[in-house]
Amino acid sequence: MAADTPLVNDIRSASRAMVRELGFMASTLAATPYSASAVHALLEIDAQGSTTAAQLAECLGLDKSSISRMVAKLINNGELQEQPCADDARAKQLLLTTQGQRRVAGIHAFGQTQVRSALAQLNPSLQQAVAQGLTAYAQALQAHRLGSTAGQTSSANAATSSIQIHSGYRPGLIGRVAEMHAVFYAKHWGFGAFFESQVASGIAEFSGRLGEPCNQVWTALHNDRIVGSVAIDGQDLGNNQAHLRWFILDDGCRGGGVGRQLLAQAMAFCDQRSFASTELWTFQGLDAARKLYESLGFALVHEEAGQQWGSTVVEQQFSRRLHGA
Numbered sequence: 469m470a471a472d473t474p475l476v477n478d479i480r481s482a483s484r485a486m487v488r489e490l491g492f493m494a495s496t497l498a499a500t501p502y503s504a505s506a507v508h509a510l511l512e513i514d515a516q517g518s519t520t521a522a523q524l525a526e527c528l529g530l531d532k533s534s535i536s537r538m539v540a541k542l543i544n545n546g547e548l549q550e551q552p553c554a555d556d557a558r559a560k561q562l563l564l565t566t567q568g569q570r571r572v573a574g575i576h577a578f579g580q581t582q583v584r585s586a587l588a589q590l591n592p593s594l595q596q597a598v599a600q601g602l603t604a605y606a607q608a609l610q611a612h613r614l615g616s617t618a619g620q621t622s623s624a625n626a627a628t629s630s631i632q633i634h635s636g637y638r639p640g641l642i643g644r645v646a647e648m649h650a651v652f653y654a655k656h657w658g659f660g661a662f663f664e665s666q667v668a669s670g671i672a673e674f675s676g677r678l679g680e681p682c683n684q685v686w687t688a689l690h691n692d693r694i695v696g697s698v699a700i701d702g703q704d705l706g707n708n709q710a711h712l713r714w715f716i717l718d719d720g721c722r723g724g725g726v727g728r729q730l731l732a733q734a735m736a737f738c739d740q741r742s743f744a745s746t747e748l749w750t751f752q753g754l755d756a757a758r759k760l761y762e763s764l765g766f767a768l769v770h771e772e773a774g775q776q777w778g779s780t781v782v783e784q785q786f787s788r789r790l791h792g793a
Contacts, residue, residue, distance in 0.1 A: 513562055546565055638689075641697070652716065682700075696727065697715070697716055708742075765788045
């Protein structure tokens, strides 16, 4: 963990700065007369439509006595009202009053102005990175608080729920595919400039052939930012064989099913085009990717030490035959 200390310190420092800049150090928040916890309570009730005090306590991570005092104040101030639960007369549902709805609208307007003003200081690429990173980090913190594998799985799924899969070329495709490969393989395998240049030149050449019906590329998009890719090259191997290439995901997107979605679309394309087989080349040690490949019908057919990646690794070839062939 010592090697990660500068990263941890940077994140903690940024978190403290965000707390200050967002106004959480003050006694009230978002131009209201209420504390941060009360503002968040109003926003959560607005998002849910209605909720109970117990559900609110669990959502906000506060003890029941604190929630009870907060709710009582908001009711007395005319922001909330209570109604009996339809399925349990002993429990009370909390709902916004008309005044509370106006209050929440003002909080949203305040927050939207604050975020837009901050985003205006960043270029579009950084804006997307902020959105993706904050979402993943917030959900990772929640998983840590819950302290369970189920919480971590839920967090990963939530982090990828807004990701969409698109086919075809998109502006920035070549650079992002090269960047994602370079960052991941430098971090985990020590690959350098040779590997990055090979990826960049390869995807650039392939992009010029996307007009051919036997070639296709799929990208995973989060807020229009490319966070994953895979391609099928139907030309370079010949013999009616498809070549699966450039399968990669941003670190924040792993574990939520995005990789399986990308590969499933690529395999459906191969079956529709009736390729006799689909081939891919990788190397030993990428276990998570291998599980995905094998679950979709790939089998290891050859392996040997090689240096085509710029470092000596045990290179592997996987093959998937056309279904029914």
